[in-house]
Amino acid sequence: MLSLASPLYSSNLPLLFSSSTSTTSFSCPPQHPLRLPAVYCSIQTRNTANHCTGKNQKWILPLLSAGVAMALVGPTIAAESPPLLYSIELHEPSNALSLPTWAVHVSSVAEWIIAMALVWQYGDKPGNESWKGLSWGMVPLLGGAMCACTWHFFYNAESLEVLVALQAALTFIGNVTICIAAFRIYKSQSSSENI
DSSP, X not given: OEEEEEEEOOTTOOOEEEEOSSEEEEEEOOOOTTOOEEEEEEEEXXXXXXTTSGGGGGGHHHHHHHHHHHHHHHHHHHHTOOHHHHHHSOOOOTTOOOHHXXXXXXXXXXXXXXXXXXXXXXXXXXXXXXXXXXXXHTHHHHHHHHHHHHHHHTTTOGGGTHHHHHHHHHHHHHHHHHHHHHHHHHHHHHHHHHO
16 A cells, blocks of 8 residues: 655654564655655555465466467468458558658757747847848748658559659759848848947
């Protein structure tokens, strides 16, 4: 039995023990300077043998054997399942992206949006107005990323091949706009240092 005491105790209290023939209890006051609540622990012992021995021990071997058997036989049963179970499963084409690959794609787009917002906030500070241009320069690259995710979402369909060309064009345009924005930031920083 584990219970949390409501009053706060000093960290200098000693460890308290009380015992009887059937129950052993002890109090564990915290040793943290923040004076967290004390935890009372109670360990109950019996005069009989341990719970893991005796009658209950005879179930350990069959349970372990059943677990091993299920681990070995389970895939075989699943492979030989009736066609009804196959209709329930989700069938994706061989070129479908895996879950970790989708996680990378989605997190990259989310990180890019966060970066754009942070650059914009930095541009709100006095003397950093040219940084807002960098945030605008990042927009075409976000569009390219959205084209790639859309194409992958539809399993790289040949009818959507135009998205690949659009992504390439937006990536080129985004690299140019970021380069121009970086040059404008450099010019504004150098002109403010000369003043």
